[in-house]
Amino acid sequence: MNKNRLEAFSDGVIAIILTIMVLEIKVPEGHDFETLQQIFPIFLSYILSFIYIGIYWNNHHHMLHSMTKVNGKILWANLHLLFWLSLVPVSTGWIGETHFEKLPMALYGFMLLMAGVAYFILQNIIVKSQGENSILKKAIGKDFKGHASPILYSIGIAFSFYNEWIAGAVYISVALMWLIPDKRIERTIGNSEAES
Numbered sequence: 001m002n003k004n005r006l007e008a009f010s011d012g013v014i015a016i017i018l019t020i021m022v023l024e025i026k027v028p029e030g031h032d033f034e035t036l037q038q039i040f041p042i043f044l045s046y047i048l049s050f051i052y053i054g055i056y057w058n059n060h061h062h063m064l065h066s067m068t069k070v071n072g073k074i075l076w077a078n079l080h081l082l083f084w085l086s087l088v089p090v091s092t093g094w095i096g097e098t099h100f101e102k103l104p105m106a107l108y109g110f111m112l113l114m115a116g117v118a119y120f121i122l123q124n125i126i127v128k129s130q131g132e133n134s135i136l137k138k139a140i141g142k143d144f145k146g147h148a149s150p151i152l153y154s155i156g157i158a159f160s161f162y163n164e165w166i167a168g169a170v171y172i173s174v175a176l177m178w179l180i181p182d183k184r185i186e187r188t189i190g191n192s193e194a195e196s
Contacts, residue, residue: 007064013082014057020089021046034181042096049092055178066135067126077122084115107169113153120146149174
């Protein structure tokens with residue numbers, strides 16, 4: 001299978017996820033600041049989730065760009081990742097509508113954790129299928145962010161039952177950690193192309 005088909009399908013699913021999230025934000029019925037205050041938590045949850053989806057889309061694009069071939073395991077691992085990402089609009093809506101209550105924040109963290117695990121699985125399957133000398137293997141190296149994220153998500157989930165604002169701060173810190181551009185794959189691809 002051509003990797004372009006996999007990338008196009010994934011891009012389409014991610015675009016639909018973003019569309020569903022923005023459609024969940026209802027137009028305010030009033031015309032004053034009090035009306036805007038009512039939808040402010042919904043808008044905040046949308047911003048955070050939009051950033052997360054953007055991070056996944058960006059990293060997913062680079063990861064697929066590093067591949068040379070696609071197999072069935074990669075297809076299923078990719079679907080596994082898209083499954084968890086497709087739940088983002090539901091958990092985003094719930095934390096926004098409930099103004100970041102404890103259980104919705106725990107579910108949001110669980111959804112982030114599972115998406116992170118699914119990404120890790122996909123990354124490892126790609127590395128195994130491409131070989132130990134693959135571009136992706138060279139690029140990820142020790143993968144500090146990939147190993148730190150599940151730990152931080154778990155801390156956020158635990159805190160959500162005691163203080164949902166600390167949980168939110170943990171989720172934001174993970175997003176900020178990944179928001180800083182990671183040039184490892186681009187650099188490694190550039191170096192590989194220069195060598196050939």
